[in-house]
Amino acid sequence: MAKKKMAIEDLAVITQRGFKEVDQKFEDLKVEIDDRFDKVDERFDKVEERLDRIENILIRAHENRIERLEDRLRIVETSLKK
Secondary structure, three states: OOHHHHHHHHHHHHHHHHHHHHHHHHHHHHHHHHHHHHHHHHHHHHHHHHHHHHOOOOOHHHHHHHHHHHHHHHHHHHHHHO
C-alpha cells in the first residue's frame, strides 16, 4: 500500500509541476501578445497622424481654390455691373 500511496503522491507532484509550467508558458505568451499589440497601436497612431496631415493639406488646398474662384467671380460680377 505504501508503494501505491507514494506513486499517487509522485503523480500529483508531477501533475502540479506540469500545470505550473503551462501557467508560465501562458503568462509568457500573454506578455508577448501585449507587447505586439502595443507596437501595432504605435504604428496605427503614426498612420493616423499622417492621414490627418494629408487631410489638412487637401482641405487647405480646396479652401485656397474656392477663395480664388470667389475672387474671380467678384471680378466678373464687378465687370458686368459697369
